Amino acid sequence: MAQVLEFKLPDLGEGLTEAEIVRWLVEVGDVVAIDQPVVEVETAKAMVEVPCPYGGVVTARFGDEGTELPVGAPLLTVAVGSAAEPSGDGPAAASGAEDSGSGNVLVGYGTGAPPARRRRVRPEGLKAAVAVPAAPVVHEAAAPTPAQAPTPAPAPEPVLGPVAVVSPLVRRLARQHDLDLRRLAGSGPDGLILRADVESAIRSAAEAPAPEVAPSLAAPTSSGERIPLRGVRGAVADKLARSRREIPDATCWVDADATELMAARAAMNAVAGPGTPKVSVLALLARICTAALARHPELNSTVDQEAREIVRLPQVHLGFAAQTDRGLVVPVVRDAHARTTESIGAEIARLTEAARTGTLTPADLTGGTFTLNNYGVFGVDGSTPIINHPEAAMLGVGRIVPKPWVHEGQLAVRQVVQLSLTFDHRVCDGGTAGGFLRYVADCVEQPALLLRSL
CATH class of the missing domain: 2.40.50.100 (RNA polymerase II/Efflux pump adaptor protein, barrel-sandwich hybrid domain)
Structure with missing residues (x-):
């Protein structure tokens, strides 16, 4: 059977x-x-x-x-x-x-x-x-014509316990119209509340005269658009709110001359063979971050608040902020500390494409230990980013633009970038944060410094 x-x-x-x-x-x-x-x-x-x-x-x-x-x-x-x-x-x-x-x-x-x-x-x-595959719809009744609409039974007193509703559509419809399902008697089998019951109750509420309210007691109304905080937007909102509640963060920033970094990138790409992926600025900055974290491991950590312990993490799983049609996501480059600049760049490219097409897996989006945020792509110079909870720090990078700069004692036009570091003040003090940011800036200005850690 x-x-x-x-x-x-x-x-x-x-x-x-x-x-x-x-x-x-x-x-x-x-x-x-x-x-x-x-x-x-x-x-x-x-x-x-x-x-x-x-x-x-x-x-x-x-x-x-x-x-x-x-x-x-x-x-x-x-x-x-x-x-x-x-x-x-x-x-x-x-x-x-x-x-x-x-x-x-x-x-x-x-x-x-x-x-x-x-x-x-x-x-x-x-x-x-x-x-007849198109006919049956389990637990869900189509809206009847006015002649067939069932008359809702007298509203019972509210009771505690489960409501006789199976269909999520019925619950959603009731929620959208602020309808208490506990006050409805269903016309379905065993008192099951159907969509027709909810729609009938909505029509009855719309036809009922509005209660008179004294002008002085009337509550102000808002005609603004209401957008549910759910999906990616809701997850981002929850994480950012938690970060602000739990992490005592501080931000420091510095301007750096990125002219030599851009020249080094151009040289790398000039000698690359046909079909070889180009080295991106983000990949170079990511490699600089892993070198800086090796010198300042305090920033590659998290805080166990219940145990009142700082947990320093042995691997660097580097997240990078990516804006998509679905909202802000932070894909994670696993074991970035063990990768070359070319390997980091290839992984960033793969994750960026997956973010664009909406095919990132939960494994791609979790487990980060430090985040790199290149908000310069939006045409802005600086920011004070919110830490990606439960991490301890985030490096922000502004746009790289020509600016007047004193170079070798002479005023010149150089490629300048603003770098900012937001950090959890529980894991370190300003000296450590400043040392990390200064090393990053030094590598941006003199990429040859990275040769020490290659």
Whole structure:
């Protein structure tokens, strides 16, 4: 006998608790194979495709594109077993009713989630779901015509406990209209609250006369646009707010003559063979950072507040700020301290392209120990950046522009850049921070200093 297995949104790791459906990759009635991607979701970390651990026929999908689902919410149901399999040797033919799923997990998201709960259905119900794939929609009713609209039952007193709502769309609709679901009596099976119930309650509230309020007591209203803080924007907001709350930061800055650095870069690229990637300014600055951190390891650390300990980290995992259409992200170059300038540049290029296309994995975005922020690409000279919690410091780099500069006792036009270091004052004092920043500036002005550490 065929079974219908429910596949829930798996644990995405990294403390993520929700994801937004970006694009469905399957339709109701489609035959899916084990581990076939079925939906593309966006988390606060990255865009990922979610593979289904079952093989069979899709009988229902939960949530439209743009719907935000919590971890553990149903994604879709799949009919597996002989009654749900197509004839022949199709992808679903290999999965029987005794399958417990592949056990595979999303790349970069840690270990697998527990097996999904199984639910038996009547054979005739399954037959209808497979034979007419476009008709069934589980737990969700289309909006009825005014003649069919159910009359909501008298509002009961609010009660504690779970609300009889399964569909995330219904919850979202109620949330958008400030509707208390505990005051609705559902017209679905066992009192299930359907979309029609919510829409009817919304219409009733709109038709009800507004209560009179004395002019002196009326609250001011705002007509401004409200933008939800969720996804990447919400994650960035939470991290920056936490950094400001927990880290006593300070900033120091210095101007540096980058003329020799730009000349060294031009020379490197001039001798490169055909097809060899160009050395970027960001790669050179990243290599300078790793050399500076080797001299001042206090800044490659984090603070364990509960233990009241500074934890100095042995590896340098260098993050760099990247602005994308989805918001600000910080990809991480792993083991930057062990890489050459060319290797760092290649990894920065790979991560930048992945950020542009939205294919960064959580592993690409976590574990950084120090961040390099090149805000000069926005045409500004200086900034006081917020530390990327839980790191201890961030180097900011402004634009490199021609400016008057005293060079070898003479006024000249040189390529000048402003460098700023924001640091956690708990891990070091100004002397260490100043020493780090001065060494970076010296390497920018005299790149030959890096030869000592190559």
